[in-house]
Each structure stands twice: as C-alpha cells, then as structure tokens.
Amino acid sequence: MSAPAVPVVRICLADDHTLMRDGLKEMLHTAPGFTVVGEASTGTEAVALATGLRPDVVLLDVEMPGPGAAEVIRRITRAVPKTQVLVLTMHDDPDMVRELLETGAAGYLLKTVPREELIGAVRSAVRRDSDSVVLVVSRQTVEQLDRQRSRERAVQLTARELEVLRLVAEALSNAQVAERLFITEATVKRHLTNIYGKLDAVSRVDALRKAAAARLIDAGRDGGPWSRPGDPAGVR
Structure with a gap:
C-alpha cells in the first residue's frame, strides 16, 4: 500500500525586489511539499494574486508600491480568510510587529531568518490555530512587546472613561x-x-x-490636543 500523498503548501511571494523573490523561490522549492504559485511586486498585485489563486500562504514584504502592508493584509484576510499572511521584512520594529499582527498577519519574520526557520514558520502558519502567531524578531523587540502588554494589563479604564478619553483625543472641550x-x-x-x-x-x-x-487609544489621533499645552485635571 502506498503512503498517502503529502498536501502541497501553495505559496505566493510579494516583494518588489526580483532577486529576493528568486532567492525565496529557489529556497522554498528545495523543501518537500512547497510550491510557489505566484509572484507580486506591488501591494495591489499581492491582493489580486491572493484573491485569484487562493494560496495557503503569502510571504509579504512591507515596503512595496501600492497600499501599505497593513491595508494589503486587511484586504487579503477579508477576501480569502483561509490564506495566511506571513510578513518577511528587514524592519525589526515592535510597533510595526504589533500593528501588522493585530491587522491579521499570521506571523512576522526578519529577512535574516535561517532557511530552516523560514520553512518551519510557513508550515506552522498553515496548521496554526486562530490564537497563535509565528514571530521571529530580535530579543529587544520581544521584550518591548512584553512591556507594552504589561502596561496594558496594568491600566484598566472603564468603558465610560475610554469614551471620555477618546473624545478628548478629538480635541473636544469638557x-x-x-x-x-x-x-x-x-x-x-x-x-x-x-x-x-x-x-x-x-x-x-x-x-x-x-x-x-x-494602546488604549490611537496615537496622535486627529492631531488635536497633542500639540497643545496640557491643562490640569478639572480645568476647561
């Protein structure tokens, strides 16, 4: 009796550097069960490819012409919810990590990641559950993300207090x-x-x-009171 066929992981590459795409394609083709089914050099192309081909994974660079990475992820996850988007970038930025994971990315990896870790990340993304992400960044970024989560847990505002604060962020008076x-x-x-x-x-x-x-409100929302001198509690 022959062994059951291993499911093929279908991958789209989205990067505006041809050499980067060629290198990734060559690397992925050496892994059993992987096939690259499409390539994109802009954010708009990435969305169109993902929507048309419905790959298992999109490997997405964050600096391409067209919509920003967050918008590309948003559009792909809305159009093809089963497609997992893995960000592959040179930017070791905790704020970017947080934003893109919250937008719907299944993982965030630096382009310095070893071949074995990249392949493992793709496999993990395909079989992941909805509460897990793949993260390959520097220790400093992980520590900063942990500090941000600690600050969020430490500050507990009521729903009404959040409403007030968000309106204050729109430069409304008391x-x-x-x-x-x-x-x-x-x-x-x-x-x-x-x-x-x-x-x-x-x-x-x-x-x-x-x-x-x-992360209780959006940073710099509307630009209103951020540049104005602060007034003490209870004043105007």
Missing part, C-alpha cells in the same frame, strides 16, 4: 464631551480626574500620550 455623552460637565471632570490617576498623568496631553503608549 463641555463638548458632556454634550456628546449626555452627561454633566462635572461628571466629565470627575472621569478625567480618575483617568489621570490611573494613568499617573498630570494633563490632557500627558494622559493621551500615556494612553496611546498603553
């Missing part, structure tokens, strides 16, 4: 926040005082910066 949330201005001031205490902040700007660092 009176405008109160009107938007159908509460009194005194209640808004009380929420801000609680927010400042939990974040160990001394002003609106300080609170927004610390909330952004803890």
Whole structure:
C-alpha cells in the first residue's frame, strides 16, 4: 500500500525586489511539499494574486508600491480568510510587529531568518490555530512587546472613561464631551480626574500620550490636543 500523498503548501511571494523573490523561490522549492504559485511586486498585485489563486500562504514584504502592508493584509484576510499572511521584512520594529499582527498577519519574520526557520514558520502558519502567531524578531523587540502588554494589563479604564478619553483625543472641550455623552460637565471632570490617576498623568496631553503608549487609544489621533499645552485635571 502506498503512503498517502503529502498536501502541497501553495505559496505566493510579494516583494518588489526580483532577486529576493528568486532567492525565496529557489529556497522554498528545495523543501518537500512547497510550491510557489505566484509572484507580486506591488501591494495591489499581492491582493489580486491572493484573491485569484487562493494560496495557503503569502510571504509579504512591507515596503512595496501600492497600499501599505497593513491595508494589503486587511484586504487579503477579508477576501480569502483561509490564506495566511506571513510578513518577511528587514524592519525589526515592535510597533510595526504589533500593528501588522493585530491587522491579521499570521506571523512576522526578519529577512535574516535561517532557511530552516523560514520553512518551519510557513508550515506552522498553515496548521496554526486562530490564537497563535509565528514571530521571529530580535530579543529587544520581544521584550518591548512584553512591556507594552504589561502596561496594558496594568491600566484598566472603564468603558465610560475610554469614551471620555477618546473624545478628548478629538480635541473636544469638557463641555463638548458632556454634550456628546449626555452627561454633566462635572461628571466629565470627575472621569478625567480618575483617568489621570490611573494613568499617573498630570494633563490632557500627558494622559493621551500615556494612553496611546498603553494602546488604549490611537496615537496622535486627529492631531488635536497633542500639540497643545496640557491643562490640569478639572480645568476647561
């Protein structure tokens, strides 16, 4: 009786450097059960290829013409949910790692990764469960990601406090926040005082910066109060 056939992992390569794609293709073709079914040199091509070919994995560079990496990942995962996107880049940046994993990437690997680890990462991505990711970055990046997660766990704002903070990030005054949330201005001031205490902040700007660092709000949202002098709790 013959052994059952090993399923072939179908891969698309998305990188604007032809030599990089050629090297990856040659490397992957040496691994049993892998085949490269398409190549893209722009973000738009990557989305079109993934949508048309429905590969198991897309190996995606982050610096290509067209939509940014986050938007490419978003479009691919929306169009072909079963296709796993592995980011392969030179950028050892914890903020980028976090953003792209949260957008839907199945993994983030540096281009300095050894051949065996790349092949293992592709196999892991194909059989991964929804709660796991493949991560091959520097120790410093891992440590910074751990610090960010620790800060998030340490700061617990209520749903109402988050609503207030997000409106403050839109440069609304206390009176405008109160009107938007159908509460009194005194209640808004009380929420801000609680927010400042939990974040160990001394002003609106300080609170927004610390909330952004803890990933409670988007950094630099609308550009409003970020460049304005902070005012102490309870003031205007």
